[in-house]
Amino acid sequence: MMKLAIAVPCYNEQEVLDETNNRLTQLIDRLLDQGKVNPDSRIYYIDDGSTDRTWDIIENLSKHQPSVTGIKLSRNVGHQHALLAGLLTAEGDAIVSIDADLQDDVSVIEQMVDDFNLRKVQIVYGVRKQRNSDSFFKRTTADLFYKVLRLMGGEIIQHHADFRLMGRPAIEGLREFNEVNLFLRGIIPLLGFKSSIVYYDRTARFAGTSKYPFKKMLALALNGITSFSVVPLRMITALGFVVFLLSAVMGIWVLTNALLTDAMVPGWASTILPIYFLGGIQVLCIGVLGEYIGKIYKETKQRPRYFIEKTTD
Template sequence: MFHETQAAGPPVFSVVVPCYNEELGIDEFHRRISLVMDGLGRSWEVVYVNDGSADGTLIRLEALRSADPAVGLVNLSRNFGKEIALTAGLDHARGEAIIVIDADLQDPPEVIPELVTVWESGYDMVYAQRRAREGETWLKKFTANQFYRTMQRVGGVRLPQNTGDFRLLSRRALDALLLLREHHRFMKGLFAWVGFPSQAVLYDRAPRHAGSSSWNYWRLWNLAVEGITGFTLMPLKIATYLGLGVALFSLFFGGQLVLRTLLFGNRVPGYPSLMAVVLFLGGVQLMTLGVIGEYLGRVFNETKKRPLYLVERAIPSQVSLLPQAQPSRVA
């Protein structure tokens, strides 16, 4: 049966949920999201994206799809990463307003009515801003805070502090976002880049409901690199300035050597100081090449024109069947 609030026609709300190894908590998430969305009194669907999970997540999603017509399922052909999985879900969302949320229940679904209220007042982007981050170590909080500070100072877009993917987008904001098809995706930056009137809603982040996060510090570091290199050329500028600084230092160092030779004669310098200079210059050169390589690698990946993802199968929700069936998009 359809939910009591559902009606014929396209849904008003689409909830997009990327999933990776969420077998233990997906049932509780669906129970809570259903209660919240039913309470809004308008038609809705939820689009679950299985990002190549290695546990029983797909089985649980298939069971939810069979039991609840509000559930749509997009199963990717393999694991493409959260940013790509989120893009796949947004591609398949059909609502007038689209809500992005993770399945781990750290972002409480009960905040969604507040997002909807702000959206109804005329905002195209309503992002949930963390007031407290329960269940996270001080190191993760500190590094996250430093990353947001860095992006605020050097990024080409204004990234809201303590804001993740949990947000509501209007249809026109989503249509603008879907025009951006780069492979190295930092969704928080892309959300900010499209602009449109935006407003924050403060909330307290909860601990993870079940299972363990797949986001270790190495993956978070790589995501930070994606964000920085995707929205600013500052690393290249730093490499340029560092090279200029080393060149000036070398000029002054060489000058004082010439002066000392003229005044005190040619004394053979020590081996340790020579090795220190060689290793310093070599380190600067390798670091500069690494920065250039990061940007060059991104250009290389973009020029290959591969699709962002491949869909093994996509089953739309039955809440809002359109007059013509929409084919699964491979983007």
């Protein structure tokens, strides 16, 4: 029987953590009764520098339940790095990653385990059937993000976040990726192992507030696009060429009118508007270049992505 590990990144999740643990514990007990996992299966809670009672709750759960392990990071490093810490630290033949907010359907993990055991699948993606629980704005921006990333050559699973099962070979493959600018949704498909998809309905948070406001969502989307595609840089080249052609055509038109007609009327618009236009294009291009240079700067320093302060084992 397989040894299952469930990695749960946590940041200020004191309101929901007890219920999350109840549901995950019940799931493991059910899988044990069915003979699908072995008794050494565990739940790993990764505290990402929480400022509330999250770590105290994790320690208490670990004291009373041998199947629970707590991992405390030295500071808040962000969801992606906290999740990576759990994936690379947890022990098991397969590791399921799931957020603590209970929006993902815990019962679907059983189907993931079946795919791993019976179909010998190394990566099982949890994919939302629909996004009715999201606001219109969030649905629209999410769809736009997936379309833009695929258009730019990124490999990503539509409506998949970080709810997935990964076998040990896939985890060891992930260990070889050393980049600091993490976007796991884009990295995992690059591993190339046999994969499958399970669909589920996503619900509202059981308790607490979202840890991914619009600002963080926008930063994650920008990181995903610039970490997996050089298309924005090529778009700058194409844009420069188009502006050059337009400028050349405008120059020919102005010269022709000046030499052959008396229709040219001196004015500020013909001078100011091109300056503002070209200036805006230049600032935009510099911004895109700066984003890539910033990523190069972070990668070349090769700083550690996280530090584990302590564990409950």
